[in-house]
Amino acid sequence: MSETVIVAHKLYKTFGEGETEIQALRNVDLEIKRGDFAAIVGPSGSGKTTLLNILCGLDNVSSGDIKVSGRSLQAMSGSELAQFRREHIGLVFQAYNLIPVLTVLENIEYVMLLQNVPVAERKDRVRKFLAELGLEGKENRFPAELSGGQQQRVAIARAMVSHPDIILADEPTANLDSETGGQLLEMMRKFNEELKMTFIFSTHDPQIMERAKRLITLTDGRIVTDELK
Amino acid sequence: MLTLRLAFRNLLRHKSRSLLCAMSMMGAYVLFSISLGFSDGSYGNLIRMLTDTHSGHVQIHKNGYLERPSLFRNFIISPVLKKQLSANPEIEAWAARIFSAVLIFRENKSTIARLMAIDPEQEAQVTTMREKVQAGKYLSEEADVINPILLGVHLQKLLQAKLGETLIFVGQGADGSIANDLFTVVGIVGKSSADAESRMIYMTLESAQEFLSLGGRIHEVVLRLENYSVARKQAADLQEHLKNKELDVQPWQVVEEQFYKAMLADQQGNWISQAIIMLIVGLVVLITVLMNSFERRHEYGLLLALGTPPGFIFRSIIVEMTLLSILSVFVGLFFSIGLNLYFTLNGIAIEPPMEYGGVVFSTMSSEVSLFVLFVPAVFTIGVAFLVAFFPAIKSARAIPIEAMREN
Numbered sequence: 219m220s221e222t223v224i225v226a227h228k229l230y231k232t233f234g235e236g237e238t239e240i241q242a243l244r245n246v247d248l249e250i251k252r253g254d255f256a257a258i259v260g261p262s263g264s265g266k267t268t269l270l271n272i273l274c275g276l277d278n279v280s281s282g283d284i285k286v287s288g289r290s291l292q293a294m295s296g297s298e299l300a301q302f303r304r305e306h307i308g309l310v311f312q313a314y315n316l317i318p319v320l321t322v323l324e325n326i327e328y329v330m331l332l333q334n335v336p337v338a339e340r341k342d343r344v345r346k347f348l349a350e351l352g353l354e355g356k357e358n359r360f361p362a363e364l365s366g367g368q369q370q371r372v373a374i375a376r377a378m379v380s381h382p383d384i385i386l387a388d389e390p391t392a393n394l395d396s397e398t399g400g401q402l403l404e405m406m407r408k409f410n411e412e413l414k415m416t417f418i419f420s421t422h423d424p425q426i427m428e429r430a431k432r433l434i435t436l437t438d439g440r441i442v443t444d445e446l447k
Numbered sequence: 448m449l450t451l452r453l454a455f456r457n458l459l460r461h462k463s464r465s466l467l468c469a470m471s472m473m474g475a476y477v478l479f480s481i482s483l484g485f486s487d488g489s490y491g492n493l494i495r496m497l498t499d500t501h502s503g504h505v506q507i508h509k510n511g512y513l514e515r516p517s518l519f520r521n522f523i524i525s526p527v528l529k530k531q532l533s534a535n536p537e538i539e540a541w542a543a544r545i546f547s548a549v550l551i552f553r554e555n556k557s558t559i560a561r562l563m564a565i566d567p568e569q570e571a572q573v574t575t576m577r578e579k580v581q582a583g584k585y586l587s588e589e590a591d592v593i594n595p596i597l598l599g600v601h602l603q604k605l606l607q608a609k610l611g612e613t614l615i616f617v618g619q620g621a622d623g624s625i626a627n628d629l630f631t632v633v634g635i636v637g638k639s640s641a642d643a644e645s646r647m648i649y650m651t652l653e654s655a656q657e658f659l660s661l662g663g664r665i666h667e668v669v670l671r672l673e674n675y676s677v678a679r680k681q682a683a684d685l686q687e688h689l690k691n692k693e694l695d696v697q698p699w700q701v702v703e704e705q706f707y708k709a710m711l712a713d714q715q716g717n718w719i720s721q722a723i724i725m726l727i728v729g730l731v732v733l734i735t736v737l738m739n740s741f742e743r744r745h746e747y748g749l750l751l752a753l754g755t756p757p758g759f760i761f762r763s764i765i766v767e768m769t770l771l772s773i774l775s776v777f778v779g780l781f782f783s784i785g786l787n788l789y790f791t792l793n794g795i796a797i798e799p800p801m802e803y804g805g806v807v808f809s810t811m812s813s814e815v816s817l818f819v820l821f822v823p824a825v826f827t828i829g830v831a832f833l834v835a836f837f838p839a840i841k842s843a844r845a846i847p848i849e850a851m852r853e854n
Binding site for chain 1 (some may be wrong): 755
């Protein structure tokens, strides 16, 4: 039986107050197992991104409990959360979010630099990812010199190269054409199967839904369905 | 290394903004340095003028003479003292002096004057005494004249005395007698009545010792050092080595105490204007760093989201501003050296000349020294470093998701 890496219990998240109050999440219970390749789907404003942000400690819950890799996120300070993300979570954003002043190589190895991974190992892992993602020869380019697809590949490499327990990807294919999106998804699926990395996507993309092993549907901040495929 | 790399690349990212901030820091550094250069140069000039024209760098007196000068507070320069003074490599030259007050008569005119007796050749090595002669000859150039004197221009006008004329001097002898003798005017000193020497009488040590019945005694030994800035140390060392409790060795700062205190007070005033320059630099740096950190809030949020320790973000902002200030100071150093050198060589004329502590000051010039270059550098880098603290703390404490929602 697979180990549970995320346990969320009775999560509520409210934005604003009074007349402008929005309930982004309502009574969300969720368990994610190691090796899951799950997609959180639902219409815009259903709370997908909010849930992802909460699962990695980027945002706080209004109420409820959340444990990731056995640790309660609510109990951690800002710097403890940063350290936790550095060690356990890889993030992929819709808008790539690469560090503009670092090259492709430096962006990919950034988290490993923070983790003090030895140079030789760092270079070795980066080289493998560059080859895997078809970015060879672009190591010294800056993000602004890359296409959207290339930037997202770098962002995926950055998230995965440090071998985190969980990868959280917020609409990773939203800005890509379907062919590039499909290639990246295949690659992530491969890593999921080979390295048993846990992937959680928030998405509208049918390609992701098609490849996901588990579909979690959110509507108005509630999980309405949670099905294994 | 990563911090430095990020800081350097961030500086290059907004070249015009970095350049503007760097130019502000560089301008402030150069301004501060020139201001210090002028301050040091002007005071240096003042000190040199004062010590060159009269006081020398260190003086030796009988105890109590400086506080209450008296004909009777005199001493003999022993052979041991002469040897010590001549053997000290820090002492360029030294000269003995006698002071007294005399009544001067010429026909139906009379006046009181201050008398200063000197060894003409020794004195000329210590002060600019020889250059003060505006008409006639210097004391040592009139060997045939008995009792030659140099007469201050103010006294000359008062007595309507001419070169070669004989004046009658009456004073008090050290043995209690009434001193009187005839003295011949061989030269006129001072350009106008405003000059300190225009009310003075100068004569040779031998003439004064005979006139005042002082024997071989004197009132003052004045020393010229290689470097005036070590006067205090030299005076203390000399006092220790003299082993003569009756003699008092003091640097020019004590001898010309009023002048020195006025100069220190003036320097304090300069520090205020320099502090204002630094305040302006601080504000420019603060605005630049705030603009940068506001613009990069999304990025700081991203860095925190990726697991970057807040301390790393804090350090990278501090390093960025410190790096920029170091580069600014480095470039400013060349301008600073060049401008200070130019003003050292050329100076700025003061019209009309002003008097400061009895010394006429006609040119403001700068001075290049490590102090003039180093102190503004430390201040500029220090201000940039300190001012960057607030935005750096603010950025490091950003809430990642909120910061990432911006921009």
